[in-house]
Amino acid sequence: MTPSSKSILIIGSGISGLTCAIECASRGMNVMLASPFPSERSQSVLAAGGINCVLPKEGSPDTIKQHIEDTLKGGCNIAGRRAVEGLCNEAPDVVKWLESLGTVFTRDEDGNIRSRAFGGQTYPRTYFAGTSTGKQIVTALVMEARRYEGMGLIRRLFWTDFYAGLIKDGRCHGALMYNEATRSVESITADAVVVATGGQNALFGKTTGSTQCDGYTAGKLFTQGVDLKNLEFIQYHPTAIETDQKMMLISEAARGEGGRLYYEDEGKRVYFMEDKYGERGNLMPRDVVSREIYMTGRQVYLDVTFLGDKKIKERLPEIYELCMKYRNLDITRTSIPIKPSVHFFMGGIAVGLNHETRIRNLYAIGECASIYHGANRLGGNSLLAAIYSGRVAARSIAASDGGMKEEDWSSDVRKAQSDLESRRASKSRFSVTYVRRMITEAIDGSLGIVREKETLTKGINDIDYYMSVADKINYDSSEFEYLNYSLNGLLTLAKAVMISADSRCESRGAHLRSDYTETEEDYCRSTIISYDGGKYTTSLVAEDEYGS
Ligand SMILES: Cc1cc2nc3c(=O)[nH]c(=O)nc-3n(C[C@H](O)[C@H](O)[C@H](O)COP(=O)(O)OP(=O)(O)OC[C@H]3O[C@@H](n4cnc5c(N)ncnc54)[C@H](O)[C@@H]3O)c2cc1C
Incomplete structure (x- = not known):
């Protein structure tokens, strides 16, 4: 297939989704960019401090090699070297591209864009736009996306939530999407699907992030055969009020x-x-x-x-x-x-160097994907990874020879619709809001800055209990319906996070255990968790070895 004959469905329109949409459209591909809210309300606009790269600067001893080493060391030697090299090598080009699109970076007296120091950096290399870097970047990217929209290459779909992947025989053909306006499920087929749904904040109680990001898409895809990775590495930002x-x-x-x-x-x-x-x-x-x-x-x-x-x-x-x-x-x-405070998720959907998942034609980018940050992300590397991953996925899709097969998905749509209807009709003693609160209590109780076997086991038991009564839950039809149908995906994901944390019997980076306080050489790898018919299986892999 030539790139220009391909159709791409991107789910999530934060910085990573926007970048991927622009990069696909610039290659002539037809993009549908779906999210409940417009990009201007994505979590990306909250990004404050800046984006990392090494630009040639008179008198600065900084090098791209040093950015690579700092990133690997900051991630406690779990992230793959090849992935991090790709990220840091392209970083200067990413920042120049953002500038060319009109991102208003803060400048010094000589008119050069100004950098400041962030944690874990040998030299200051975080470029910023006041303390609203994310907002400035989103504004510039939205303008560029609108240009392609004007050319008919990008179509933005709002009020649209992921429901499930259209996956058959290890291959993705699109997704079932819930339309909030019509309260119905529709099938959207595409030659490639890119997941860009951000982190898992809503699983936890209060965090610095957006409750739009709940991890449901990762949780649902997990039950459809997608591996998750390094879920135990949850970043607590040191300074919040x-x-x-x-x-x-x-x-x-x-x-x-x-x-x-x-x-x-x-x-x-x-x-x-x-x-x-x-x-x-x-x-x-x-x-x-x-x-x-x-x-x-x-x-x-x-x-x-x-x-x-x-x-x-x-x-x-x-x-x-x-x-x-x-x-x-x-x-x-x-x-x-x-x-x-809980702030960022190093773990997420397991991807290889091209941001491909184990399911053909299905990609994951931005914060929902796990690849560059190992056991701890350095500040300023996440905006960079969101943009870089959007670019990598677009290149990879353009080069791939895959595409969807013509299939009839109407029975999947009917089944999803009837599931929605039966939830609307349910009457029982547990309200969905109550169970969602119980998930956050279980997860907050077992996945604090310090963890241990006992509290993790309790957390898993609590989640198992709510899974066992899922059919007795009173789904409130007056509620925002997404909260109803996403519940099972959240329970599955919460359990996967706890099992991953329980399986890593050491302390490393953001995973600190009171019962295993040392860092162990045997665990100097990424945790992969897979799902098969209700069974969760963990394994350890060297990062650069994951993927095709
Ligand atoms: C307060 C704060 C400050 C930060 N500051 C910095 C910083 O200075 N530098 C830095 O590098 N990083 C920073 N970060 C992290 C960085 O902002 C994020 O990692 C990055 O913006 C994530 O971009 P994204 O595109 O992956 O996801 P997001 O911007 O979170 O976008 C996710 C998209 O997915 C959509 N979505 C979610 N669920 C669904 C669903 N079920 N169906 C359909 N769509 C869905 C959302 O509506 C949204 O459009 C900060 C984070 C926070 C919270």
Whole structure:
């Protein structure tokens, strides 16, 4: 098949989905970009601090090789070298491309785009647009996508949620999608399907991310034969503030600009990160900082006051406003009381170097895919991975000779529709909202910064219980219907995360166990979890060996 005769369904329209759509359309492919909300409301717009790359800069000793080594080391040597080399080698081109599309990066006095330091970096290499980098990138990408929309190559579908993959004989032919406007399921066939649905935030209680990202698509595809990988590596961001609804991120930019962490002991400040790790202690990788905050057992504060009023309002305006709005806290005068929060998922859908899954013609990109970050992601590498993975998948689809087979999917649509109807008619003692809350309680209770066998086993038992009563759940027809049908996928995913965490009997990166405190050479590989008829199986693989 030539690229221009291919049709592509991309599910999720954040930064990775948008990039893949643009890259496919630029090769003449016909793209459907489906999501419940427009890109401007995706989690990607929350990205604050910046995007990593090494640009040639006079006097800077930084190199792409150093970016590669920092990324591998930050990920505790689990990520595959070939994947990370691809990511970091293309990073300068990614940032130049974003600039060419109109992303308004912050500049220095000479007019060059300005970088700052993020955690785990040997040299400052995070490029940013104030503290709203994600918003600026999404704006530029949406404009570019609209150009292709004008040419008839991209069609954006809103109010559209993933229901299930159209998968037969190890091959994907499209997806069943739920239309929120008509409250019905439709089949969309395509030569390739790209999953770009983000992380798994809604599985947890309060996080820094968006509840649009719940991991349902990964959970459902898992039951349809897709492997998941490294689910146990859940990133706790060290600095967040709690509000009634969610955790609000205090971007690493605050520490990149010089912010210092401390706690108080008998009226004296203890700069525990600097005491233990020296001058760059506040900018250690996130797994290390969160662990150290947890170990203090105290309220920890972040101090930026010494930067002064002008610098804070110029360089950290969103953080200034956020603290004012949610805490009535003037950070030019007062330290910020912070707390680690679930923030990012290193694990997700298992993909190979071309972002292909084990199912033919099915790809996964962005935060829902697991490949570059190993056991801990470095700040600024995720926006990069979202864009790079969108590019890689588009190239791979263009080069592939695969395509869908003409099939009649009407019986799958009828079955899905009748499942929806029977849920609407159900009457029972468990409400769906209650069970969803129980999932988050079980997962929060067993997958904190520190885990152990006992709490993981309890979590698995709790999830098993709710799986066993799934047919007794009162699905509320007045509710947003997606919350009803996605429940089983969430339960399956929650159990897969806990089993993965239980199977890794060591401490590494973001996976810290009180019963296995050492890092073990035998576990210096990725965890793959597979599903077959209700049975979950884990195995360990060397990262670069996964995929075709
Ligand atoms: C507060 C915050 C700040 C961050 N700051 C940075 C930073 O400075 N630098 C950095 O590198 N990274 C940062 N990150 C991480 C980074 O923003 C994300 O990893 C990245 O934007 C993810 O992009 P994505 O395209 O994979 O997913 P998302 O932007 O999350 O998009 C997911 C898309 O999938 C759709 N979707 C979800 N479920 C379904 C479904 N069932 N059916 C259909 N569609 C669905 C959503 O509606 C959305 O359109 C930050 C994250 C947060 C939460």
